[in-house]
Amino acid sequence: MVLVYMEVRDGKIKKSSLEALSEGKRRAAQLQTEAAAVLVGHGLSGLGPHLAAYGADKIYILENSLLSRYSPSGFAHGLATLARQASPTIIFFAATSQGRDLAPRLAARLGVSLASDCTATAVRDGRLEVVRPVFAGKALATLRIATTPQVVTLRPNVFPLLEGEAGEAKISVEEVVVPEDQTRDRVEEEVREEGAELDVTEAEIIVSGGRGLKGPENFDLLRDLARILPHSALGASRSAVDSGWIDHQHQVGQTGKTVSPTLYMAFGLSGAIQHLAGMSSSKFIVAVNKDPDAPIFKVADFGVVGDLFEVIPRMKEELKKVLAE
Amino acid sequence: MKVFVFIKRVPDTESKIRIDHEHNRIIEEGLNFVMSPYDEYAVEEALRIREAKGGMVTVFSVGPDEAQIILKKALAMGADEAILIKDETAETYDGLRTARIIAETIRKKYPDYDLLLFGKQAVGTDNAQVPTMVAEMLGLPQVNVVTKLELDGNRGTALREIEGASEKVSFPLPAVISAQKGLNEPRYETLKGIMTAKRKPIPVIALGDLGMTEEQLKPQLEMVRLDSPPPREAGKIIQADPADAARQLVEFLHDQAKVL
Numbered sequence: 001m002v003l004v005y006m007e008v009r010d011g012k013i014k015k016s017s018l019e020a021l022s023e024g025k026r027r028a029a030q031l032q033t034e035a036a037a038v039l040v041g042h043g044l045s046g047l048g049p050h051l052a053a054y055g056a057d058k059i060y061i062l063e064n065s066l067l068s069r070y071s072p073s074g075f076a077h078g079l080a081t082l083a084r085q086a087s088p089t090i091i092f093f094a095a096t097s098q099g100r101d102l103a104p105r106l107a108a109r110l111g112v113s114l115a116s117d118c119t120a121t122a123v124r125d126g127r128l129e130v131v132r133p134v135f136a137g138k139a140l141a142t143l144r145i146a147t148t149p150q151v152v153t154l155r156p157n158v159f160p161l162l163e164g165e166a167g168e169a170k171i172s173v174e175e176v177v178v179p180e181d182q183t184r185d186r187v188e189e190e191v192r193e194e195g196a197e198l199d200v201t202e203a204e205i206i207v208s209g210g211r212g213l214k215g216p217e218n219f220d221l222l223r224d225l226a227r228i229l230p231h232s233a234l235g236a237s238r239s240a241v242d243s244g245w246i247d248h249q250h251q252v253g254q255t256g257k258t259v260s261p262t263l264y265m266a267f268g269l270s271g272a273i274q275h276l277a278g279m280s281s282s283k284f285i286v287a288v289n290k291d292p293d294a295p296i297f298k299v300a301d302f303g304v305v306g307d308l309f310e311v312i313p314r315m316k317e318e319l320k321k322v323l324a325e
Numbered sequence: 326m327k328v329f330v331f332i333k334r335v336p337d338t339e340s341k342i343r344i345d346h347e348h349n350r351i352i353e354e355g356l357n358f359v360m361s362p363y364d365e366y367a368v369e370e371a372l373r374i375r376e377a378k379g380g381m382v383t384v385f386s387v388g389p390d391e392a393q394i395i396l397k398k399a400l401a402m403g404a405d406e407a408i409l410i411k412d413e414t415a416e417t418y419d420g421l422r423t424a425r426i427i428a429e430t431i432r433k434k435y436p437d438y439d440l441l442l443f444g445k446q447a448v449g450t451d452n453a454q455v456p457t458m459v460a461e462m463l464g465l466p467q468v469n470v471v472t473k474l475e476l477d478g479n480r481g482t483a484l485r486e487i488e489g490a491s492e493k494v495s496f497p498l499p500a501v502i503s504a505q506k507g508l509n510e511p512r513y514e515t516l517k518g519i520m521t522a523k524r525k526p527i528p529v530i531a532l533g534d535l536g537m538t539e540e541q542l543k544p545q546l547e548m549v550r551l552d553s554p555p556p557r558e559a560g561k562i563i564q565a566d567p568a569d570a571a572r573q574l575v576e577f578l579h580d581q582a583k584v585l
Binding site (some may be wrong): 024027032041069070071073076077096097098100101104105107108109111112114115116117120130133135136137139140141142143144145146147181184185186187188189190191192193197198199201202204205229230234241248249253254255258263264272273274277280281283284285286288297298299300301302303304305306307310312315317318319322323324 | 336338339340341343344346350351363366382415418419420421422424447449450452453455457458460461462464466467468469470478484485486487488490491493494495496497500502505507544545546547548549550551552553554557558559561562563564565567568570571572575577578579580581582584585
């Protein structure tokens with residue numbers, strides 16, 4: 001069995017979890033075994049049925065009111081209990097904040113190794129072979145995991161969704177017992193900033209800025225652009241963050257976030273090595289920069305040598321025209 | 326308050342990574358090694374806790390003799406003691422193995438502590454596994470990717486960064502915390518600190534002293550290949566008046582990237 005963890009946020013299953021389930025189904029088919037989805041929490045039974053469309057043959061819903069909010073120990077407890085009963089040979093998570101927090105807890109509890117943030121999986125001789133970027137993408141490691149179950153987290157936005165799979169899934173809802181000492185790290189509350197934007201790791205388009213923006217107020221130009229573009233998030237270079245122009249959660253690069261969006265737009269951003277490492281796996285890269293020798297142009301699919309303050313307003317006009325059509 | 330901090334020696338983030346394909350390793354020659362950037366936030370946080378509440382800061386690193394340089398740096402920043410857990414094995418990328426070494430060191434040699442601090446991940450392996458695995462092995466609560474930490478008596482409260490928000494977690498000590506950028510601003514070493522650090526001996530723990538089995542020390546991730554990423558093909562670079570440039574750019578987004 002290939003078991004895939006489904007992360008729920010705001011009452012919905014995350015898209016990156018559905019991507020992981022789709023990849024799980026592809027590997028399960030190769031291994032001639034079943035794909036199972038697992039949800040952990042409280043009051044989740046309504047979420048089960050549509051998972052069959054993404055390839056789930058079986059759906060486990062592990063319920064306990066103590067798990068109404070996330071707790072790495074508590075969730076790992078539920079998953080470990082299931083893993084010991086169902087004996088999956090592979091367990092997938094999406095490499096989200098929660099997946100990267102929970103998977104190591106489960107792996108250590110089961111005494112097995114973990115491959116983090118993988119961008120490809122394959123089956124060779126009945127075992128997984130995975131590719132994971134290391135040094136923020138400056139190198140790619142192809143790994144095999146010697147322990148079973150093979151636990152892997154998968155980078156969001158990389159694996160295609162299976163859709164409209166026919167078939168039905170067997171849903172089993174189980175009340176799990178959670179010992180009290182397993183909820184000591186339970187989340188008390190989620191604190192959201194006013195007008196919180198989409199995170200760079202989950203966005204399909206990233207509108208990113210560097211020192212060329214000249215000051216914090218000019219990030220508003222990029223915010224405006226991001227507002228027009230669908231599923232987009234605001235990114236930034238290390239120097240823009242270190243100058244205090246924008247919060248560090250927007251930072252892309254080796255000391256920020258490694259991202260793989262469909263489109264990465266770099267404005268006034270020269271492209272230091274550590275930045276390029278974090279975004280070079282984007283499907284398309286466009287850049288606007290005054291300096292024709294900026295390293296960002298070496299990775300850009302389309303580059304404009306020019307002044308971003310002149311280009312962006314005209315781009316906005318063009319975009320509005322195209323999007324209105 | 327007894328705080329332990331775990332730090333790792335890594336190539337600095339400006340490094341170009343070259344690969345030794347015969348051994349599936351990076352070529353270390355010519356690289357500048359530093360304390361992993363996120364670990365600096367962990368060291369700084371430990372020093373601030375000591376300054377506010379008293380106690381002791383002990384810094385550990387698992388690695389070769391050369392890791393003494395980053396331990397010296399931590400001492401120069403103000404840590405009270407630094408310990409090398411000597412491991413000459415080339416990078417295994419296996420977080421479980423490192424976590425076992427750290428957990429055994431704590432259990433067998435340093436069982437008295439209130440807080441274990443780590444960087445949220447080591448740059449390079451980019452695993453973000455070891456803090457959590459150590460927490461699990463020692464039966465402790467964990468809060469990762471922390472941007473704010475407050476301690477009060479035998480409890481702590483932390484803000485943990487997630488996608489577009491933060492999670493607030495309140496937990497009993499001892500606990501494992503991993504640091505994210507934004508937690509604090511790490512200090513520079515002072516000259517006095519550097520001089521003091523020079524004189525401080527760094528005790529060395531050998532892996533053999535930990536009584537671990539060969540099986541526990543064996544990496545469980547097998548490196549099949551280590552490759553450079555495929556180079557990106559050079560794209561189209563234009564120099565045009567802003568209106569024309571903007572039109573062509575949007576055309577690219579529409580026709581090529583197909584995001585509109």
